[in-house]
Amino acid sequence: MRKGIVQLVAIGVVIGVAVALVAVLFQWLPESASEEFDRIQDIYWFATWMSVVIFAVVAAVVVYSVWKWRVPPDDDAEGPPIHGHTGLEIAWTAVPAILVIALGIVSAVVLSRNAEEKEGALEVRALGQQFAWTFEYPELGDFETGELVLPVGRQAQFTMESVDVIHSFWVPNLGQKMDAVPGIETEIFVTPKRTGEFAVVCTELCGLGHATMRAKARVVTPAEFDQWIEEQRT
Ligand SMILES: [Cu+2]
CATH class of the missing domain: 2.60.40.420 (Cupredoxins -  blue copper proteins)
Known part of the structure; x- marks a missing residue:
């Protein structure tokens, strides 16, 4: 069990680092020349880091499952019947809901700040x-x-x-x-x-x-x- 968790985390870290490098090493956006664009880029990075973590977690579970629990080629048996897992379902509903709300709040703050008129415009x-x-x-x-x-x-x-x-x-x-x-x-x-x-x-x-x-x-x-x-x- 302990060994499995260590392997799962290791896979997640490797995938996370690889995806983070793709995010950082390429220039995806034009270089900012305005205060408004700086704020917009803050949202972009907020969403990007969120996506990197989620992608690493999901991909690690997929890769680990394929590696450990792949059926042998001659195994035609049906899988065991599984009932839902309430805790897991609450978690995968609540976590995305919180993240989307956070993204919405950050975006709303930036939108309203970028629409603020200053003195002497x-x-x-x-x-x-x-x-x-x-x-x-x-x-x-x-x-x-x-x-x-x-x-x-x-x-x-x-x-x-x-x-x-x-x-x-x-x-x-x-x-x-x-x-x-x-x-x-x-x-x-x-x-x-x-x-x-x-x-x-x-x-x-x-x-x-x-x-x-x-x-x-x-x-x-x-x-x-x-x-x-x-x-x-x-
Ligand atoms: Cu035109």
């Missing part, structure tokens, strides 16, 4: 049309740009609109994603935390040119941003 309008993005900065002047420029460290409040079909605004490194829908205004908040160049993509199939509906996003220092705004005004 920069207003940016993102207009989607087949097949280009246009950006406006209504508080800063009457101009349009095809390039999205944001100052680092300052929250940007995006308002999305579409002139034709449904598009979806997404900068993978900034994490937040929102549909641009004709007739309604949608909103997201993004707080860039490092400078760099990123891609703006449309992530809602919107017609033949959907794949080309891309723009450049630049996160710059506040001084560079002010200078860029000056250039746009003139």
Whole structure:
């Protein structure tokens, strides 16, 4: 009995380590460049570690059972009749329920924090049309740009609109994603935390040119941003 448990645990550890390496060694998500995406990635890792443990436990039991209790090739007998195990059934109902509730709570906290408007947010309008993005900065002047420029460290409040079909605004490194829908205004908040160049993509199939509906996003220092705004005004 003791030996069996040690073997079972050993199998579980080996599988768990292997799966954990797959989770850690590959870069599954774009590198975060915003506070909002950091929080989203926290949920991702929470769910990932939960899955690694559950997978290791289930796979260990399966592998151990196949190894120890496999019937010999000539054994055609029916297995012994087994009645349910109440304790086990309560456990495998309660544990997933607790995990799903925990995941729900963590997600709800992140969703509400990512939708919080901070003082001094920069207003940016993102207009989607087949097949280009246009950006406006209504508080800063009457101009349009095809390039999205944001100052680092300052929250940007995006308002999305579409002139034709449904598009979806997404900068993978900034994490937040929102549909641009004709007739309604949608909103997201993004707080860039490092400078760099990123891609703006449309992530809602919107017609033949959907794949080309891309723009450049630049996160710059506040001084560079002010200078860029000056250039746009003139
Ligand atoms: Cu589109």
